[in-house]
Amino acid sequence: xxxxxxxxxxxxxxxxxxxxxxxxxxxxxxxxxxxxxxxxxxxxxxxxxxxxxxxxxxxxxxxxxxxxxxxxxxxxxxxxxxxxxxxxxxxxxxxxxxxxxxxxxxxxxxxxxxxxxxxxxxxxxxxxxxxxxxxxxxxxxxxxxxxxxxxxxxxxxxxxxxxxxxxxxxxxxxxxxxxxxxxxxxxxxxxxxxxxxxxxxxxxxxxxxxxxxxxxxxxxxxxxxxxxxxxxxxxxxxxxxxxxxxxxxxxxxxxxxxxxxxxxxxxxxxxxxxxxxxxxxxxxx
Amino acid sequence: xxxxxxxxxxxxxxxxxxxxxxxxxxxxxxxxxxxxxxxxxxxxxxxxxxxxxxxxxxxxxxxxxxxxxxxxxxxxxxxxxxxxxxxxxxxxxxxxxxxxxxxxxxxxxxxxxxxxxxxxxxxxxxxxxxxxxxxxxxxxxxxxxxxxxxxxxxxxxxxxxxxxxxxxxxxxxxxxxxxxxxxxxxxxxxxxxxxxxxxxxxxxxxxxxxxxxxxxxxxxxxxxxxxxxxxxxxxxxxxxxxxxxxxxxxxxxxxxxxxxxxxxxxxxxxxxxxxxxxxxxxxxxxxxxxxxxxxxxxxxxxxxxxxxxxxxxxxx
Numbered sequence: 001x002x003x004x005x006x007x008x009x010x011x012x013x014x015x016x017x018x019x020x021x022x023x024x025x026x027x028x029x030x031x032x033x034x035x036x037x038x039x040x041x042x043x044x045x046x047x048x049x050x051x052x053x054x055x056x057x058x059x060x061x062x063x064x065x066x067x068x069x070x071x072x073x074x075x076x077x078x079x080x081x082x083x084x085x086x087x088x089x090x091x092x093x094x095x096x097x098x099x100x101x102x103x104x105x106x107x108x109x110x111x112x113x114x115x116x117x118x119x120x121x122x123x124x125x126x127x128x129x130x131x132x133x134x135x136x137x138x139x140x141x142x143x144x145x146x147x148x149x150x151x152x153x154x155x156x157x158x159x160x161x162x163x164x165x166x167x168x169x170x171x172x173x174x175x176x177x178x179x180x181x182x183x184x185x186x187x188x189x190x191x192x193x194x195x196x197x198x199x200x201x202x203x204x205x206x207x208x209x210x211x212x213x214x215x216x217x218x219x220x221x222x223x224x225x226x227x228x229x230x231x232x233x234x235x236x237x238x239x240x241x242x243x244x245x246x247x248x249x250x251x252x253x254x255x256x257x258x259x260x261x262x263x264x265x266x267x268x269x270x271x272x273x274x275x276x277x278x279x280x281x282x283x284x285x
Numbered sequence: 286x287x288x289x290x291x292x293x294x295x296x297x298x299x300x301x302x303x304x305x306x307x308x309x310x311x312x313x314x315x316x317x318x319x320x321x322x323x324x325x326x327x328x329x330x331x332x333x334x335x336x337x338x339x340x341x342x343x344x345x346x347x348x349x350x351x352x353x354x355x356x357x358x359x360x361x362x363x364x365x366x367x368x369x370x371x372x373x374x375x376x377x378x379x380x381x382x383x384x385x386x387x388x389x390x391x392x393x394x395x396x397x398x399x400x401x402x403x404x405x406x407x408x409x410x411x412x413x414x415x416x417x418x419x420x421x422x423x424x425x426x427x428x429x430x431x432x433x434x435x436x437x438x439x440x441x442x443x444x445x446x447x448x449x450x451x452x453x454x455x456x457x458x459x460x461x462x463x464x465x466x467x468x469x470x471x472x473x474x475x476x477x478x479x480x481x482x483x484x485x486x487x488x489x490x491x492x493x494x495x496x497x498x499x500x501x502x503x504x505x506x507x508x509x510x511x512x513x514x515x516x517x518x519x520x521x522x523x524x525x526x527x528x529x530x531x532x533x534x535x536x537x538x539x540x541x542x543x544x545x546x547x548x549x550x551x552x553x554x555x556x557x558x559x560x561x562x563x564x565x566x567x568x569x570x571x572x573x574x575x576x577x578x579x580x581x582x583x584x585x586x587x588x589x590x591x592x593x594x595x596x597x598x599x600x601x
Contacts, residue, residue, distance in 0.1 A: 111296075118304050118579045120537045123571055127311045130559050130567040131322065203426070210428050211541050215556060227428075234434055234545070237449075241438050248431035256426035 006268055013264025019257025027077050030070035038067040038224045047240040056246050060236050068224035069250050075225045080205040082140050087147020095155025096186055100178050113149035121146040121208045129217045139218035143208050147201050154197050158190040192269040199262035203255045210251050226251050297583040304575045309350050312568045323366055323562045362569045367561035372569045383550035386466050387535045393474035402485025424479025429538055433472035433545035450547040469542045477531050484527045488520040521592045529585030533578040
């Protein structure tokens with residue numbers, strides 16, 4: 001069966017892909033159109049129930065919740081893309097380096113990775129906020145740093161397995177240098193494993209970003225963010241409980257979509273199905 | 286075995302020292318002038334100098350670092366700038382909330398995750414398995430703080446069974462204090478339990494495919510006995526790994542959940558300290574949390590060997 005046929009038949013991949021596409025499309029659409037401005041404060045219209053004008057109602061300042069949710073998607077994607085790219089690039093570089101050099105380089109990289117786990121993203125964000133003040137950049141740096149050892153471990157593990165394969169032996173026998181082998185043979189062969197990890201870390205980044213914004217350590221108002229919206233909604237829990245539902249569902253659907261996409265990718269890229277178990281490090285939230 | 290323990294102990298101490306250096310560098314050296322950060326950019330130079338002297342930050346960095354480490358070793362955590370009280374007196378009561386909360390959440394998580402995971406594995410590819418796996422897929426997509434808010438909506442706002450937040454203190458009696466921790470612990474345990482259920486199921490199914498399990502079944506051992514005697518012990522390594530990671534996650538996640546339920550724990554202390562620019566408190570509390578994470582990782586390393594003694598012979 002071709003890869004595209006199997007992709008269509010894989011339920012996780014199909015559902016996850018659709019949800020992820022919806023997330024990206026919402027963010028893209030919000031760049032050019034939202035039903036109303038998410039920044040438009042209209043206090044007399046505050047805490048409205050959902051209606052034809054305000055599809056998801058209004059918040060405590062009369063802003064349109066639906067428009068805020070749309071723009072909030074941009075925010076989650078922005079943080080996720082930058083933070084995961086930082087982790088992917090630095091972590092993969094360190095991981096393949098460790099697999100190539102072995103010896104003390106590998107030892108040093110892995111000890112550094114172990115050590116970084118002593119500082120979960122929230123602790124890093126707290127330290128940066130205490131020094132630099134709250135802001136979206138803190139959450140990006142904190143989540144980015146947190147992602148580095150995760151990608152380093154995954155890249156090292158898969159790269160070491162590829163180094164044992166016959167075609168790498170052949171390339172070495174043919175006199176190719178180790179850097180050339182890493183670029184031509186190792187990297188392309190660990191891309192599929194890395195792509196699975198990217199979707200999962202993207203999902204985790206969205207969760208982390210929401211938590212940091214909720215705590216007031218991440219994205220700052222008036223920039224709409226899903227975590228911040230839940231913080232505001234909690235203050236109105238008795239008057240307008242429905243406000244606490246929409247941003248939470250948005251986060252849940254985005255994370256669910258990316259996780260399912262990751263699961264589906266793993267199944268598709270590993271047709272023997274021997275690694276159906278979730279091999280990724282568990283989410284730290 | 287002795288060499289293994291020594292190696293691990295050395296690694297543990299080295300990690301703690303490295304963590305303290307990072308905390309010190311980020312929170313004390315990076316901002317340049319801690320006194321200026323605390324007082325804000327508009328503070329008069331005279332006041333900044335006076336506070337710098339009072340905090341001791343006008344001394345060279347190495348002397349300050351050694352003084353800080355010595356203080357931590359002897360239990361003297363410095364003085365909070367905002368409250369003008371010893372940090373130890375702020376941290377101790379907050380830990381009396383955070384540690385029981387994390388312990389309660391960990392217990393609920395373990396019971397929930399192991400039960401659901403074992404059940405799903407025993408019903409592999411049947412209805413029960415599919416239901417548990419679908420629910421856990423949703424569970425791991427939920428932000429913990431949103432689960433907390435939903436629990437408040439249901440059990441405090443709608444039903445009025447449990448308090449929406451706040452903590453009466455252990456002096457108010459065991460039950461009233463515990464009542465205040467139930468919803469926060471459930472919020473933490475639901476999400477982590479979903480992760481644990483998936484890992485448990487996967488680990489058990491992996492071991493059940495092994496030859497020695499087939500042999501055990503072939504020689505007539507009942508499935509229950511094979512599970513107890515052969516499968517569980519071998520599935521324990523990934524499960525213990527995840528439990529260790531979850532305990533450190535739970536300790537850190539209490540920061541978020543304490544905020545949802547307005548509980549005066551360590552996380553609450555840290556966020557207030559940030560708002561007050563009270564760097565001394567942030568430094569000590571962050572170090573304390575990082576140290577707890579390092580200790581948990583160390584204990585998990587030792588547990589591996591208790592579960593599978595072969596591991597002490599292998600290269601790390």
